[in-house]
Every structure is written in structure tokens, then in C-alpha cells.
Amino acid sequence: MIDVRLAMTLETWLEQATQDAERRGLVALRPLLEGLARSTAALRAADWNLDLSGPAAPRSMPNAR
């Protein structure tokens, strides 16, 4: 069971990013950040992501070029 107080979820990220944008007077960023959150969710769900908690042995990280 994930302790949401400790978890760094996209929801908490979006909440904090939006609060920061509003603090800086950039209210117009809100819909853009919501769109970015959806994009980040898709990125994180991709099958190329490593997951050490899964059954498969971890692959080596590809070298960045």
C-alpha cells in the first residue's frame, strides 16, 4: 500500500506545480501544466521504462547519445 504522504505522484506534482505557477502570477500556465501532466503520464506508462519491482531482470541502461 502506497503511503500518499510519501509518494511523489503526478497528482501531487501537478498540484505543487500549479500552486507555484499561481504564486508567480502565471495563472495561464495551469491548462498547459495539466496537458503536460497527461503527457508525462503517457511517458511513464511506456513499455521502455525500467521497473525493479517487476519480475523481469533489469536491463542495462542504454547509453545516451
Add this chain to the structure above:
Amino acid sequence: MPADAHTVADLSRLLQTRAITSEEVTQRCLACIEDRDQSINAFITVLSEQARAQARAADSEIAAGRYRGPLHGVPISLKDLIDVRGTPTTAASRVRAGHVAASDAAVTTRLRDAGAVFVGKTNLHEFAFGTTNEDSAYGPVHHPLDLTRSPGGSSGGSAASVLAGMAFASIGTDTGGSIRIPSSVCGLVGLKPALGEVPTDGVVPLSTVLDHVGPMCRSVDDASVVFQALRGTRNPTPTRPRELSGLRFGVPRPYFLDWLDPEVAAAFDAACARLTRQGVVLQDVAIPHAPLAGPVYVHLALPEAAAYHAATLDSRPDDYTPNVRFRIEMGRYVLAQDYVRAMMGREALMRDVNAALEHRDGLLLPTMPMPATTLGATTISMNGVEEPIRNAMLRLTQVFNITGHPAITVPCGKTRTGLPIGLQAVGTRTSDLIDVAAAIERVLEP
């Protein structure tokens, strides 16, 4: 324009034989700019005196037998991201007000060595951060064939300058499609070379892993000549159009052909039919991770831009156009772990495209899902699906910025109202891709 000189190739023959002078043709380009640019707005800086001086120098050298090659004396324009010493590089932004380039960009030096004449610096989407060329401190660029439409972007001024006869070629940059998109909608040939083939030193960056510099021209032969000059090749070799019969191309139907304007779909299908009649073999392929190209692109480009612009976003935020400012601000919120995920996604897409290209001579697909869009549009609706306009315009091109494969657009038809449509070819090696594109161009020429 001289009636018998439409391309760089045509013009260079006339210049070499001194049937025309560079001074004369340069003056015609400058006159065209004066006559038409008030309505098109392709240029930020017109280099009239410099261009005339370069043209006179070219004529003297040619007359003395010191012919430098096919670009000698040819008027070209450069996107105003590219440094030309002693002139501003504005990036179409008030943020750069007062900037004057201390030295030439690497590509500028090479073009100067090739004897090209620089007629001016072209308008662009601010900091290359968009696809319509509307967000610019110098106002939007208008499509020369329909002033109510965008010429595409971000190298929109470059494309418009060539289409309108203000230059014989232009140098653009391409981070998500910014050479190919405007080339496609303006009926030009636009080449994004392979990553790293053309130096980006002296070019205002957007993303170090996605930025490319390349030519925007009226023919594949011209693109080849300009590309070789950008590479620093002193004695360019002519294109060698491939024999098309037996060539094998992959057509990535899933995702890339799912959402097209009906006239673009029809033009692409007609082009494929013409190529098939020449003996080309077309095979359906898939790039499985293509639907994730958008998220990968965003998580690479935005944080890089945010890092580059960090100081000026804090010190002079109101000097950005609002749309560009907010997009760069988004990059400040991308987490490092997601940038790493995007780099892993880049590797996955590279594997996908390499697999699709294996044992094939290239990939073929449309360049843009739709023809030139209307200025002011923020979304586009096709076949019952509505998308933000930027996402739509990048859909077919940005994958190959992520993977670094060379890609070229050639004209393949027009809409009923005369708007150009482009076909995109993707390859493994730029020189091979150019030879293939030259053969395709000959088949598709009207």
C-alpha cells in the same frame, strides 16, 4: 527572377557562363523583397548593401576565372537564428534586441566560402518554438499563395522567401519539423539531414539532441548542392537519381496515416501509385512507439529550452511573446526523471525506425497531415477529431528529429485551391536519401 533561372542549378549555369551577373540577379531579389515583403513579412533584416557588395565581388571573381562552385553569386536567405557577423540575430524576439553577431555561424562561414550572397535574415516563430510562424516579435509571416494562411514554421520566413522569389534557397533549422513543415506547405524541397551532419555552432539552440540545420530549396538537386556546402564540401558532386524499379519503401500506416486531410491522403495515395508504376515496392510497416513521440519530444525539448532561457525568463519575461514564454516556462516543471524516461523513449524510437528501414531503401509518408493552415487557428479538426494545431503539425515529422534519421520533403501535389502538399522520405544516410528523393521528384513532377 530571370525567366530561365528558377533553380540554383539554372542560375549557377548562367552565372558561370556570365550570361547574367550576380549583381543583376541579386538586385532582382532585393526588388522582389521591396515589392512583396510588406504583405508577406518574410524578412526581419534585409542585407541590401552587404548583398550588393557580395554580388559585385562574386562577379569580379567569376570574371577573373575564380569560380567557386554552384553557389557562387547565388542569392540566399538565412533563418534569423543563424549568426551572420556584424548583423543582428534576433530569433524573432525582443529578448535579443540589440544583439549583433560577432562572428559567422559555422554554416555561414561555409556558405560565404562557397560564394553565396546573403540577401537577408528571415522571420521565424520566436526562438523556433512553434510551427505557424505567428508568434514573432516582428509579426506573422503570410503564405505567399494565400496571405490568410501560415507558411508553416518555424522556418516560415525562409520558405516564404524562396516561394516568393526573394531568394533562390534558404537555410532553416528543424527541431520537430521546422524545415519540412514550411517546405511542404510552400511546395519546396526541405532537407533535415542526419543528426550532427551539419554544425549548429553559431545557431541559437532549442534542443541539442533535436536541432538540425538544413536547406530549403526549389529542387532536390539544389538541396543537395546547398547541403554539401553546409557540410563544407568544396567540390560538390551532382545527385545520382536512383533507378526506382526494385527499390523498397516502408509506409508506416499505423499512426502516421490514421489522421489526414482527405486531399493530403489522396495526393499521397496518388504519389504511391505513380511510384509503384515505376516498379517501386511499397510495404506496410509500423513504428510501434510512434504515438509516444509527442510526450518524448516535449520532455526533451521543454527542459532544454527552460535551461537555455532561465536567465531571461527571470529578468525580462515580458519580452517574450506570451505563447512562447508559457511553453518555455512549462519546461521548468519537467522532472529530471522524466527527461531520463524521454531519453529512453528516444532509444526505443530509434530501434523502431531502424527496424522499419532494415532491408529497405527508405520510408515514405506525407510530410504534413494537412495543407497550409489558417492564421489564427489554434486547433484543427479532421475526420471528427480535433487536435491542437502544434501537435497536429508536428505529428508526422518530429519522430525523425527524435531518432536523428535524415528526412526530406518533396512536392507531391496540390489541393483543389492550389495549396501545396508534400511527401516525406526518410532514410539511413543523407547522401543515399538525396539520390532516392531525386528519382522520386522526377516521377512526381507535374
